[in-house]
Amino acid sequence: MENKDKGTYLKKDRLEMFTDGVFAIAITLLILEIKIPKHEQVHEAGGLYNYLLHIWPSYVTYFITFFMIGIYWSNHHWLFEFIIKRTNHFFNMLNILFLMTIAFMPFTTAIFGDFVMDEEYRNAATTAYSIGVLLPVPPVIFIFLYAMHRKRLIDPRLSASFMKKQIIKLTASVTIASVALAFSFNYPMVSIIMILVTFVMFFLPPDAPEYDDNSIDITK
Amino acid sequence: MENKDKGTYLKKDRLEMFTDGVFAIAITLLILEIKIPKHEQVHEAGGLYNYLLHIWPSYVTYFITFFMIGIYWSNHHWLFEFIIKRTNHFFNMLNILFLMTIAFMPFTTAIFGDFVMDEEYRNAATTAYSIGVLLPVPPVIFIFLYAMHRKRLIDPRLSASFMKKQIIKLTASVTIASVALAFSFNYPMVSIIMILVTFVMFFLPPDAPEYDDNSIDITK
Amino acid sequence: MENKDKGTYLKKDRLEMFTDGVFAIAITLLILEIKIPKHEQVHEAGGLYNYLLHIWPSYVTYFITFFMIGIYWSNHHWLFEFIIKRTNHFFNMLNILFLMTIAFMPFTTAIFGDFVMDEEYRNAATTAYSIGVLLPVPPVIFIFLYAMHRKRLIDPRLSASFMKKQIIKLTASVTIASVALAFSFNYPMVSIIMILVTFVMFFLPPDAPEYDDNSIDITK
Amino acid sequence: MENKDKGTYLKKDRLEMFTDGVFAIAITLLILEIKIPKHEQVHEAGGLYNYLLHIWPSYVTYFITFFMIGIYWSNHHWLFEFIIKRTNHFFNMLNILFLMTIAFMPFTTAIFGDFVMDEEYRNAATTAYSIGVLLPVPPVIFIFLYAMHRKRLIDPRLSASFMKKQIIKLTASVTIASVALAFSFNYPMVSIIMILVTFVMFFLPPDAPEYDDNSIDITK
Numbered sequence: 049m050e051n052k053d054k055g056t057y058l059k060k061d062r063l064e065m066f067t068d069g070v071f072a073i074a075i076t077l078l079i080l081e082i083k084i085p086k087h088e089q090v091h092e093a094g095g096l097y098n099y100l101l102h103i104w105p106s107y108v109t110y111f112i113t114f115f116m117i118g119i120y121w122s123n124h125h126w127l128f129e130f131i132i133k134r135t136n137h138f139f140n141m142l143n144i145l146f147l148m149t150i151a152f153m154p155f156t157t158a159i160f161g162d163f164v165m166d167e168e169y170r171n172a173a174t175t176a177y178s179i180g181v182l183l184p185v186p187p188v189i190f191i192f193l194y195a196m197h198r199k200r201l202i203d204p205r206l207s208a209s210f211m212k213k214q215i216i217k218l219t220a221s222v223t224i225a226s227v228a229l230a231f232s233f234n235y236p237m238v239s240i241i242m243i244l245v246t247f248v249m250f251f252l253p254p255d256a257p258e259y260d261d262n263s264i265d266i267t268k
Numbered sequence: 269m270e271n272k273d274k275g276t277y278l279k280k281d282r283l284e285m286f287t288d289g290v291f292a293i294a295i296t297l298l299i300l301e302i303k304i305p306k307h308e309q310v311h312e313a314g315g316l317y318n319y320l321l322h323i324w325p326s327y328v329t330y331f332i333t334f335f336m337i338g339i340y341w342s343n344h345h346w347l348f349e350f351i352i353k354r355t356n357h358f359f360n361m362l363n364i365l366f367l368m369t370i371a372f373m374p375f376t377t378a379i380f381g382d383f384v385m386d387e388e389y390r391n392a393a394t395t396a397y398s399i400g401v402l403l404p405v406p407p408v409i410f411i412f413l414y415a416m417h418r419k420r421l422i423d424p425r426l427s428a429s430f431m432k433k434q435i436i437k438l439t440a441s442v443t444i445a446s447v448a449l450a451f452s453f454n455y456p457m458v459s460i461i462m463i464l465v466t467f468v469m470f471f472l473p474p475d476a477p478e479y480d481d482n483s484i485d486i487t488k
Numbered sequence: 489m490e491n492k493d494k495g496t497y498l499k500k501d502r503l504e505m506f507t508d509g510v511f512a513i514a515i516t517l518l519i520l521e522i523k524i525p526k527h528e529q530v531h532e533a534g535g536l537y538n539y540l541l542h543i544w545p546s547y548v549t550y551f552i553t554f555f556m557i558g559i560y561w562s563n564h565h566w567l568f569e570f571i572i573k574r575t576n577h578f579f580n581m582l583n584i585l586f587l588m589t590i591a592f593m594p595f596t597t598a599i600f601g602d603f604v605m606d607e608e609y610r611n612a613a614t615t616a617y618s619i620g621v622l623l624p625v626p627p628v629i630f631i632f633l634y635a636m637h638r639k640r641l642i643d644p645r646l647s648a649s650f651m652k653k654q655i656i657k658l659t660a661s662v663t664i665a666s667v668a669l670a671f672s673f674n675y676p677m678v679s680i681i682m683i684l685v686t687f688v689m690f691f692l693p694p695d696a697p698e699y700d701d702n703s704i705d706i707t708k
Numbered sequence: 709m710e711n712k713d714k715g716t717y718l719k720k721d722r723l724e725m726f727t728d729g730v731f732a733i734a735i736t737l738l739i740l741e742i743k744i745p746k747h748e749q750v751h752e753a754g755g756l757y758n759y760l761l762h763i764w765p766s767y768v769t770y771f772i773t774f775f776m777i778g779i780y781w782s783n784h785h786w787l788f789e790f791i792i793k794r795t796n797h798f799f800n801m802l803n804i805l806f807l808m809t810i811a812f813m814p815f816t817t818a819i820f821g822d823f824v825m826d827e828e829y830r831n832a833a834t835t836a837y838s839i840g841v842l843l844p845v846p847p848v849i850f851i852f853l854y855a856m857h858r859k860r861l862i863d864p865r866l867s868a869s870f871m872k873k874q875i876i877k878l879t880a881s882v883t884i885a886s887v888a889l890a891f892s893f894n895y896p897m898v899s900i901i902m903i904l905v906t907f908v909m910f911f912l913p914p915d916a917p918e919y920d921d922n923s924i925d926i927t928k
Contacts, residue, residue: 056916062724062785064282069509069732072289076297076371077736081744084301084378087386096383096392111368118364122357125282137782137913144778148771151736158744163756166747172756253357256276284502289729292509296517296591304521304598307606316603316612331588338584342577345502473577476496504722512729516737516811524741524818527826536823536832551808558804562797565722693797696716 057134057201063143064128070147071121074154078114081158082106109161112247117153119250120184130257131214132195133203142194146187156180164236174236175229181243182225189218203257210258221246277354277421283363284348290367291341294374298333301378302326329381332467337373339470340404350477351434352415353423362414366407376400384456394456395449401463402445409438423477430478441466497574497641503583504568510587511561514594518554521598522546549601552687557593559690560624570697571654572635573643582634586627596620604676614676615669621683622665629658643697650698661686717794717861723803724788730807731781734814738773741818742766769821772907777813779910780844790917791874792855793863802854806847816840824896834896835889841903842885849878863917870918881906 085099093099135143156176163173195201196211224246232239305319313319355363376396383393415421416431444466452459525539533539575583596616603613635641636651664686672679745759753759795803816836823833855861856871888902 056913058785058789062728062788065285065725066728066732066781066785068282068286069289069512069729070736072286072509073293073733073736074739075367076290076293077740079294079371079375080297082375084375084382090383090389096379096389097395100379100392100396110372114368114371115361115364118361118367121286122360122364125278125286125360126357128282129278137786138911140782140785141775141778141911144775144782147735147778148774151739151774152770155739155742155744159756159760162744163750169750169756172760175757176760251358251361253276285505288502288506289509289732292506292729293513295587296510296513299514299591299595300517302595304595304602310603310609316599316609317615320599320612320616330592334588334591335581335584338581338587341506342580342584345498345506345580346577348502349498471578471581473496505725508722508726509729512726513733515807516730516733519734519811519815520737522815524815524822530823530829536819536829537835540819540832540836550812554808554811555801555804558801558807561726562800562804565718565726565800566797568722569718691798691801693716 057136058140060128060132060135063135063140067124067143067147068121070151071117071124074151075114075117075121077154078110078117078157081154081161082110105165106161109157109164112244113153113157116181116247116250117150120150123254126254127191131192131202131206134201136201139191139194139201142187142191146184146191149183149187152183153180170236171233174232174239178225178229178232178239178243181246182222182229185218185222185225189215189222192218205259207258207260210255213255277356278360280348280352280355283355283360287344287363287367288341290371291337291344294371295334295337295341297374298330298337298377301374301381302330325385326381329377329384332464333373333377336401336467336470337370340370343474346474347411351412351422351426354421356421359411359414359421362407362411366404366411369403369407372403373400390456391453394452394459398445398449398452398459398463401466402442402449405438405442405445409435409442412438425479427478427480430475433475497576498580500568500572500575503575503580507564507583507587508561510591511557511564514591515554515557515561517594518550518557518597521594521601522550545605546601549597549604552684553593553597556621556687556690557590560590563694566694567631571632571642571646574641576641579631579634579641582627582631586624586631589623589627592623593620610676611673614672614679618665618669618672618679618683621686622662622669625658625662625665629655629662632658645699647698647700650695653695717796718800720788720792720795723795723800727784727803727807728781730811731777731784734811735774735777735781737814738770738777738817741814741821742770765825766821769817769824772904773813773817776841776907776910777810780810783914786914787851791852791862791866794861796861799851799854799861802847802851806844806851809843809847812843813840830896831893834892834899838885838889838892838899838903841906842882842889845878845882845885849875849882852878865919867918867920870915873915 082103085093085096090096090099093102156179160173160177160180163169164177166173192211192214202211224242228239228242228246231242302323305313305316310316310319313322376399380393380397380400383389384397386393412431412434422431444462448459448462448466451462522543525533525536530536530539533542596619600613600617600620603609604617606613632651632654642651664682668679668682668686671682742763745753745756750756750759753762816839820833820837820840823829824837826833852871852874862871884902884906888899888906891902892899
């Protein structure tokens with residue numbers, strides 16, 4: 049690291065700790081959206097067994113959104129292990145923008161879980177959920193673009209073609225999520241299926257990093 | 269580590285941080301299930317002392333479930349100190365599945381605490397709690413089996429007999445929890461006693477690792 | 489470390505991370521006890537300024553309890569920096585018992601904040617708060633006694649007189665808190681003053697460790 | 709470090725972990741202030757789309773406060789990377805005072821978000837929010853002054869002029885926030901604009917540290 053950079057770049061350990069904290073809380077808050085029933089509600093539902101079976105969409109939404117946030121976390125883990133080597137104040141801000149969209153997910157998930165079974169509100173519930181799914185992608189793109197610029201924060205040994213592949217993948221994600229959002233206004237079931245398909249695709253591991261052989265790591 | 273693995277395996281430190289975060293939140297959320305009474309409720313109960321004594325099952329449930337989640341945490345600590353040496357994207361997913369079942373416990377615990385004293389709903393409340401106790405075990409088995417396969421993520425010096433013993437113990441756990449669940453539909457007290465006995469057994473420390481003498485650690 | 493201990497003792501880093509997580513959540517949950525008013529409540533109180541001034545006991549309780557939990561955290565930090573060198577499964581359990589009492593504090597604090605201004609319930613509210621203050625002390629004593637036994641988990645260079653001083657101080661704490669609890673049933677103001685005095689005393693830093701000169705650290 | 713200091717100063721890693729935990733929770737709690745509507749509320753609002761559009765001030769408040777807490781976190785990160793080198797019990801207490809004001813922000817934010825659109829309560833809502841913005845600054849000043857005294861906790865190589873510049877900046881912050889608070893009682897819009905301008909200024913990165921060339925680091 050050149051001397052003029054001293055005091056500009058920060059170690060990434062606290063960014064990782066803080067990020068893991070926000071992810072852990074956002075993912076655990078999801079359980080609070082499955083409400084504990086009052087005795088009257090249980091009585092109306094015809095008993096506790098009936099009540100607990102009746103709220104099955106809440107369980108499905110919990111399952112899917114828990115994995116979605118978990119996958120974003122795993123990808124952040126991969127990103128900061130192989131791509132990002134250090135941080136600065138502005139990059140911290142971009143990461144906070146990203147976390148803001150992750151912490152927003154319990155809200156859109158709760159809206160979806162509470163209203164998707166009601167035909168009148170299904171479109172709006174799916175729109176809300178699609179927005180929740182779409183929102184984290186642009187900040188990830190900003191994170192890549194800012195970090196890549198003059199290789200200021202990334203591992204400089206990474207090949208240009210590898211970085212390009214990541215941007216293409218992210219552009220594809222933002223496109224798919226936008227199309228799912230557009231469908232939600234009139235065809236919510238199409239959006240839901242698109243989100244589920246994307247969800248399954250996300251179980252594929254992220255790419256292994258590819259390096260230029262003749263480069264050196266200036267951050268070390 | 270062979271070169272082709274580069275970029276496939278991840279360090280386990282962030283998995284541990286994230287896991288500790290989820291455990292810490294899930295365990296601390298338990299206190300939110302002991303509700304702060306309104307003035308009317310206290311008046312009806314015949315005073316604040318009466319009210320606070322009357323809700324004793326909440327304290328017992330808090331005590332037991334706090335320890336249960338705590339024991340799972342301690343075992344995860346042991347697992348990642350002695351058995352698991354590294355992680356990858358798919359293993360992260362299995363760990364998230366496990367955390368999903370841990371974060372589910374405050375829900376089943378609250379159902380149990382709120383309805384177990386009501387004879388009409390005792391069976392269903394105990395079924396819910398038994399499911400909460402059973403759910404985390406299968407993901408732990410998946411974690412073991414996936415990590416053990418070709419010793420991809422475990423300390424390769426561990427002896428085969430040691431690993432086999434762990435699988436047997438986990439199979440026993442899943443069996444006991446399933447039997448407790450089966451009893452809950454008609455004999456909830458049997459389930460409760462079984463869960464309490466299992467709970468006491470869990471205070472025993474996990475096994476000390478056993479090594480093959482002539483093996484080497486390929487992860488180093 | 490002798491070879492037979494292998495697999496019995498665990499590193500303390502995850503115990504510290506998990507503990508910091510539970511402390512961070514318990515302390516931050518305190519703000520949730522200051523309820524956001526509904527429009528009707530604000531109207532009844534004669535405006536938002538009046539409402540916000542009227543709930544001043546909530547701010548005082550927040551201030552004091554935040555510091556109390558914070559002081560416990562700072563002491564845990566000191567304890568694991570200078571005294572405790574490693575952990576095991578049973579010691580993890582004792583630490584979880586301690587955390588259970590810390591996570592209980594937002595509950596007793598909320599009871600106190602909501603009912604202390606109501607003369608009818610002041611005694612019970614103070615009893616609840618005193619119990620909240622008393623509860624964490626015995627687990628800390630257990631932690632000391634278990635760790636000290638045959639110096640299994642402590643820094644073995646610490647002098648016997650230093651360790652004895654800690655036990656004496658803890659015994660004094662448990663005595664004062666018990667007396668405060670006893671007074672709460674009839675003279676809640678006495679309890680409150682005792683707790684405030686103890687609170688101020690806690691701002692004093694914990695003792696600097698004292699070592700036997702001719703001892704060696706067997707944990708290294 | 710001189711020998712007499714042994715046992716007085718603590719490593720700063722756990723202070724950072726605990727702080728990151730509190731920040732992560734306080735920032736994630738903000739989403740809980742955007743309430744999930746009941747079916748009646750959605751019906752009254754004329755549908756779910758209408759309802760979700762109607763609560764736009766909640767989104768704006770979420771966005772701004774998330775960034776505010778995030779900026780405080782990023783500055784804490786910078787402070788502990790370049791300025792603060794170690795901690796002690798009293799400094800822990802000052803840091804807890806600071807965290808207390810950060811954890812208070814979700815409360816003042818919720819008051820603001822719920823009442824700012826209601827003309828009758830706008831002044832009080834803005835006063836509450838201004839207090840929330842002002843409160844964390846004095847503890848940061850205390851943190852600087854205490855750590856700087858005889859350079860007990862700071863990197864001793866930092867130049868006096870650099871440290872002076874920080875104090876001047878903080879004094880300016882406390883002045884601006886106080887003026888915004890004063891305006892809130894009669895001219896809430898002036899306060900809001902002042903807070904927004906300050907908010908934008910905070911996106912500027914903190915100063916790079918400046919060193920005295922002929923100094924040595926006594927903490928190493």
